Amino acid sequence: MPENPETVLEIDLNALAHNYSVLRSRIRPGTRLLGVVKAFAYGSEAIGIARKLEALGADYLAVAYASEGVFLRKAGIRLPILVLHPQPNGMEEIIETCLEPSLYSPRILREFIKTAQAMEQKAYPVHLKFNTGLNRLGFWENDLEWIDAQLQGTDALEIRSLFSHLAASDDRNEREFTLGQLKAFEGVVKNWEQQFKSRPFYHLLNTSGVFNYPEAQYDMVRTGIGLYGYSNDPETDSLLKPVSSLRTRISQIHKIEPGEWVGYNKGYTAPDFRVTATLPIGHA
Ligand SMILES: *Cc1c(COP(=O)(O)O)cnc(C)c1O
Numbered sequence: 001m002p003e004n005p006e007t008v009l010e011i012d013l014n015a016l017a018h019n020y021s022v023l024r025s026r027i028r029p030g031t032r033l034l035g036v037v038k039a040f041a042y043g044s045e046a047i048g049i050a051r052k053l054e055a056l057g058a059d060y061l062a063v064a065y066a067s068e069g070v071f072l073r074k075a076g077i078r079l080p081i082l083v084l085h086p087q088p089n090g091m092e093e094i095i096e097t098c099l100e101p102s103l104y105s106p107r108i109l110r111e112f113i114k115t116a117q118a119m120e121q122k123a124y125p126v127h128l129k130f131n132t133g134l135n136r137l138g139f140w141e142n143d144l145e146w147i148d149a150q151l152q153g154t155d156a157l158e159i160r161s162l163f164s165h166l167a168a169s170d171d172r173n174e175r176e177f178t179l180g181q182l183k184a185f186e187g188v189v190k191n192w193e194q195q196f197k198s199r200p201f202y203h204l205l206n207t208s209g210v211f212n213y214p215e216a217q218y219d220m221v222r223t224g225i226g227l228y229g230y231s232n233d234p235e236t237d238s239l240l241k242p243v244s245s246l247r248t249r250i251s252q253i254h255k256i257e258p259g260e261w262v263g264y265n266k267g268y269t270a271p272d273f274r275v276t277a278t279l280p281i282g283h284a
């Protein structure tokens with residue numbers, strides 16, 4: 001930072017508040033809103049964003065990894081924090097700092113039960129993730145019986161929610177596919193309600209899901225990119241305000257002739273007379 005005091009990443013918390021209220025206005029009053037603050041709050045600044053979301057009344061936060069949640073707890077964030085992509089070696093940390101893991105595979109479920117029992121937990125809140133077509137993380141619907149058998153043997157866990165993640169909710173051409181995902185999730189919910197006595201809450205939608213499939217909002221929505229001010233859809237994008245601006249000061253300007261190049265290995269060829277600017281940012 002001292003090298004280039006004129007290079008600044010500016011975070012506009014009023015823009016965040018604006019985007020938050022746009023998203024809130026698209027869901028029912030009783031639907032919970034989770035703010036996704038993984039990956040440094042989408043490359044902005046996780047603590048400031050999380051504090052503001054807490055103040056605005058968000059119900060939940062989510063991070064990808066346990067270490068990101070620990071970082072927020074150390075900064076004093078008290079909201080429930082869902083850890084979307086926990087690893088076997090992060091389980092103790094999760095319990096020590098009251099984070100709520102997504103359990104997405106037999107290995108992760110077993111590992112978490114083992115840790116929770118060793119740490120003498122009762123009804124520790126966890127979330128079950130189901131794969132309905134994104135094919136990254138998640139149990140399959142027909143894992144329910146196996147899950148049931150695991151849970152029978154312990155009172156260390158409480159299933160707080162069931163969820164899934166949409167692969168193409170922003171793509172109008174993939175409407176059929178997305179409706180298939182909604183249906184698959186509905187199937188998971190129905191089967192759960194037949195097999196289990198406990199009533200967790202349900203969530204499925206990301207930002208573009210909120211805009212395009214509000215009928216599937218269930219009990220909570222998980223919004224990331226919309227909070228930061230972006231949507232793939234021009235209409236909804238115009239309602240949102242970008243939260244981050246990156247500013248710096250130009251170091252040098254050149255005028256180059258048609259056919260001249262800029263950068264290593266002639267990375268850019270000028271089609272006509274061009275003015276180029278070199279910025280004191282990036283790869284030094
Ligand atoms: C990143 C993520 C989100 C947020 O999606 P956006 O499209 O940015 O709103 C929601 N749910 C899960 C599981 C995620 O990993």
